[in-house]
């Protein structure tokens with residue numbers, strides 16, 4: 001892991017030493033095709049934006065980013081689409097304490113582009129909320145697969161992440177480099193336990209609060 005700039009001990013201390021334990025345990029979403037149906041668990045009646053032209057596209061293995069995406073869905077009334085890896089990540093794949101685990105190998109390999117199983121339809125969406133966990137200070141390589149597969153020209157990408165402690169700035173720079181024809185907003189790291197408050201503040205900051 002020599003090429004990685006992130007100091008692993010810090011997030012291991014903050015997030016625990018196993019990737020199999022989620023910070024939160026969200027209820028399993030209902031899935032219809034590629035679109036994940038929302039769960040009516042959060043009262044956001046005063047903050048709903050009702051922007052039908054937006055979609056939340058997220059990648060999540062242990063549920064943290066998914067739980068944030070579900071809250072964001074309720075605040076913004078966006079559609080919700082999960083990035084499904086063609087080869088799902090096992091607990092072993094995510095064991096970052098093992099230098100040779102799949103996730104670490106991918107993050108160490110600038111050319112790694114894990115395949116996405118589902119087709120993602122961007123037609124008609126002007127705003128794309130893009131959610132992912134931080135892996136070694138950056139977005140997982142599958143996010144680069146997404147950005148290189150689809151045409152984001154003219155769209156607004158609003159990136160959010162979950163992590164043990166790392167921020168999103170390196171991932172935002174990566175997204176800006178990948179998608180030069182899109183507008184990339186300020187990104188944010190969201191604590192799943194404080195998602196409504198933090199997401200609402202972020203949406204206001206980036207001017208997507210309706």
Ligand SMILES: Cc1cc2nc3c(=O)[nH]c(=O)nc-3n(C[C@H](O)[C@H](O)[C@H](O)COP(=O)(O)O)c2cc1C
Nearest residue numbers: 011060061062063064065133136137163164165166
């Ligand atoms: C391979 C791997 C690398 C990680 N690297 C970081 C990191 O650099 N910084 C950090 O704060 N957390 C790191 N984490 C912790 C995840 O970002 C965190 O657990 C995240 O919330 C997981 O999201 P998910 O439940 O949606 O998959 C890493 C986790 C894995 C599996």
